[in-house]
Every structure is written in structure tokens, then in C-alpha cells.
Amino acid sequence: MVDESSLAPVPSSVSQVLPADLLLATELCKSFGGIRAVDHAEIRVARGSITGLIGPNGAGKTTLFNLLCNFITPDQGRVIFDGVPISHLPPHQVALQGLLRTFQVPRVLSRLSVLENMLLAAPLQTGEKFWNSWLQPLRIRQEEQELRQRAWAILESVGLAAKANDYAGALSGGQRKLLEMGRVMMHRPRMVLLDEPTAGVNPTLINQICEHIVRWNQGGVTFLIIEHNMDVVMSLCQHIWVLAEGKNLADGPPREIQTNPEVLRAYLGQ
């Protein structure tokens, strides 16, 4: 499928396609002016896994996320999600394929209620089409009912049910993280890109967030996680990719990464 990628000047062992890969990105490049934020980066995420993406600050992790979802158009490279190339799709189409993302600083819709934030996320609702408000009012009402039930169930599972009718803008930082993750789950994603899910969150909540991630993962959702908290990364992830200065530095299981001298050098300096 991606034969031409083997022509690229990267080790062929890295760019092999494994059938188990849900997400595969090869040769991704993005420059901002003279800065190469992402430089021939490569990433593979196995179906059903929790995969980590780490690297020092400014390594290009968030840019890579943006490239994967096409929030930023890559200068070159391709992204394949479940066998379908998605690098030419606009961001909302990428989401409709089942590849969802969260943001580093949680972005909630402030002047909508927590419940509305959840309801919004469900994909392809009948009532989202303008004319259907008149053509299919009954079906819309029925769908809303079902969505509400699902939203309540998710809100209860993440502990936000008591806040359902509050403005999302009134939530605390940790609650916003939970809402953002719950909202993504409302979409029934196949894969979720989490950008620092535990940044700025207290230790108790970190544990809760990890539990939610594991639970959702057992429910069949694949995760790719950017994270600076090494305890979280090492305990959650089955496979870790390391990025430094926009380039792949290493990848492997947590144990290997922890002892990899190059990774240590990148993090701690020479």
C-alpha cells in the first residue's frame, strides 16, 4: 500500500506496514518559516493499543498531532487510518472517520452547558441538517432522547453528572479535561489522540483519568497519548515513540525506552 515510502531515506524497518496498525504516518514534514517543526517523522499505532508519544518540550509532538488530524496541512508525507489515506481530508472528515483528538489546553464550549457539550459531539445527527428540523422533527426528538441517555451515562462515569446543567466555562481545569475526554467518547471514536491528558491535574484525578483511559481502551478504543508524566506513560502505554527536534529518536516498549541512552540524552542534555 505504501510501497513508495520505502524509497524515502529512512530505515526500511521503520516504514514497514503491519496489518495490525490502525494509524500509520510516514515521512511527515512541516516547516514554519525556517523552523522544521516536524522533520520526516513517522509513527505507527497498533489497533487496540495505548501508544505513547514523548519528547522534550518543543520536539514537535503537538504539531505532529495537528498533522495527523490535518488541522495543519503537512508539507509532505502521508497518514493512513485503518487502510484509508486521510491526509487529504479536511479535519472534520478525519473526525468522521473515527479519529478524534483533544487539545493540550482543554477547550470546552464555555457558554454551552456541560450536557450540550456532550450532545454536540455525537456524529451525523439527523437534526444537524437544516431542513430536517421541519422534515423529520419526530426522529430528531427521538435521537435527542437517546443521545441524552448516552451523555448522562458518560457524564456519570467520569463524575460530571452533577454539573450537567452548568455552563462548561464554569468547570475547573481538571473537570474540563474530563469533559473533553467524555465529549470525545460521545462520538464513539475508533481512535483518540490525547494531548497531555494529565497536565495540570492533581494526583488523585490523574489516577482517575488513567482508569478511564484503560476502561475505554478495553472497550475497543485505540489511544495515542502525548504525555510528560513518565509514570503515566510507562504504566499505560504498550509502545512508546520518542520525538526530538521533529525527528524520530526511538520507539519501543516502555522498558526499552527507559534505558535507551539516546532518549536519556535528549531529555537530560549532554
Place this chain on the structure above:
Amino acid sequence: MVGYLISLGIFTATFALFSLGLNLHWGYTGLINFGHVGFLAIGSYTTILLGIAGVPMFFAVFAGVVLAMGLGFSMGMATLRLREDYLAIVTIGMAEIVRLIALNEDWLTRGGRGVYGFPLPFAQFNPNIPTKLGMIALFWAVVGAAAWQWWQWLERQYGRSRLRWLLPSYAALLIAGTLSLWATLLPLSLGREIAIFPLVLTLLTLGGAIALVSHYCRPDKPAVIPIALNTLAAALGGLVVKALTLGLWDFSYRAGLLWLLVLVLALVVWQLERLIHSPWGRVLKAIREDEEVAKALGKNVFAYKMQSLLLGGAIAAVAGSFYAWQLTFINPDGFVSLITFQGWTIVVLGGAGNNMGPLLGAALFWAYTALTRFIPLDGGRLEALRMMLIGLVLIILMMWRPQGILGKKEELSLGR
């Protein structure tokens, strides 16, 4: 007095309709549209020029709507993919282009000399008594529905369903208050001295109505001032209702126009409320809050912004037809950017992101215009003073209640 109140009512309703479109753009979708008057101009000119050409009125209005949507489409294609400030710049330019075309394409629009003598709705309409009664009944049905919505809102705000048993007595007091207010103002409008007896009656009934609801609404927190303002607004609305009822009975062209306008306004508000509370409206509000999030959740942001732009433009085009019918003479001077900013004033005053906001804002704006007319200054100075005063009102409002009169206070304390 009937004629004056009807004229005022027509202006208020036209601008309310105009601002409802703007509120859809800004208040619900977050689009900064500084060229709303362009839609108004296209709606006006298309309706009357086709009317002169002999096209039936309904189709002429419809053609205006379609052309305004065409304008919206080109605005949208040019800017909606860019950052939102570009939309502000392009819309203001587009509206000026429309006005300049109207000014310079003499063969089409008669340029600065303007267009007059175009067909008007109800101009040759002489209803018989059953038709008049039917029109009045339809009007009262709309008024009744609106009053009921308003009462339910009042209950939700100030006293929940405990207030319901008060409704009959409150309604009776309001009607009495309206009638006495009418009796007070009538001699005044004829240049006679104010009559003391009706004035006392007005104060007593309205005061009684305020006291009644305030006392029973929430024992812990009686909201006297909001209820007083609501009662006063209802009594003043009652004046217009009475004026239009009388006007429909002694049928005049303007009464017919206001009647039609009230029906259209009610229909538009009703359907907008439905849309805004549908999943479609939820996506618009999400785009207003943060379009990146909407995109990340799989919503086609561009398509929704475009739909909002087109729908708001279509509403403004309908307002444009009424604008022309009310003035009976239009030229490009009636479509300067000032009109757009009057629309913005109305939206901001009433409270963006609430379909009742433009209605209240338009009523306040025209009440203000009507009242300041009696200031003894010559034309130019009066106009300048008016602008200064409304600027001052907006500044004060921004300081004390930046969310607008009907905006929710809690929204202010929210972080992004």
C-alpha cells in the same frame, strides 16, 4: 395617536426583523457582519423594482430573498475560510458596493433620485367587516401566544409555577393599566392638558400589578425593579396592540402593513427559536464558542457558517421589503452603513444570543428615537445629540451589563 403608534410599531418591527438576522450571525454563530445593510438594500430594491415590473408581491419578495442569499454566498465564499476579522472587512465593503451600484446604475434604480410610486401591499384593499374581524382575531392570537410565552418566562425567572394562579388578576390589571395609560396619553397627543383622573388610575393599576406579582414571586428575594420594568413594557406593548386593533378596524394601509409585519415577525421568531434549540443551532453555538472544537468533533464549520450567513441575510432581505413599503420612497441614502450599526446597537442593547434581544432592543431604540424628537434643537444638532446620547447609553451598558439587557449574568464570569 393611532397613526403615530402604528408608524412607530412598523419601524420597530422592521428593525427587529433586520436585527434578528444580525443576531443569528453574531449572537449565535459569532460571525462579525458589518455589512448587514447590504441584504436590506437588495431585498428592498428587488421587491419594489420587480413590483413596478408587475411581478406579484410575494414572488418579488421571494426574489429579493434569493438575491440577498446570492450576496451572502459570495461574501461567504470569499471570507468564511479565513479568520473572522476578514469577514468584517469584506462585509462592510460588499454593503458599500451594493449601495454604490444602486447609486450609479441609473437605468436600473434611478440612482440618487430614488424610486417611488411602487406597488404597496394593502394599498387597494378594502376589507369588509368579517375580514377585518378575522385579521384582528389573527393578530390577537399572535399577541396572546406572545403574552403567554412572556408570562412563562416571567414565571421561570421570578417565581416558577407558583405565580400561575395570579395570571388572571395580573392580566386584568395590565389591561386596565393599558387603557388608562391610553386615556392619559390621548389628550397629550392632541396638545391638550394631561388628564389627572386617568393618570392616577394608570399609576394605581400598574402599581398594583407590580406589587401583586412582586409580593408573590419569591418571598426571599422580591424582584421589584425587573417586574416593574416588565409590567411597564407590557403596558406600553398594550398601547401598540390597542392602536393596531383600532387601526385595523378603520382599515388603513399602514395598519395592514403592521399587521403583516407582526405575523412575519412572529413566524420568524418562532422558527428561529425552534432552529436554535435544534441540534443545528447547537452546532452554530459551538462554532461561536470555538470553531476548532467543532471541527475536531466532525462538524463542517464552513457549511454551517454559510447556512447561518444565508439565513440571516434572507431575514434581512424580508425586512428590506417592509422597509421600502414603510418609507414608500427609497434611494441609496437609506442604505448607508449607519443602518448596519443601528442594527448592532439593537442587538447589543437587547442582548446578543437571545432571539428576544433584538425585539426588546428595537423597541428601546425606537422609543428612544421617538422621545428625543421632542428635544427643541434644529435637525443637524438634534441628530448629533441623539448619536452622542445613544453612544453614552452603550458605554454605560458595556460597563454595567456588557451581556445586554436580556443577556445572562453568569456568562460573564466564565473563562474560555
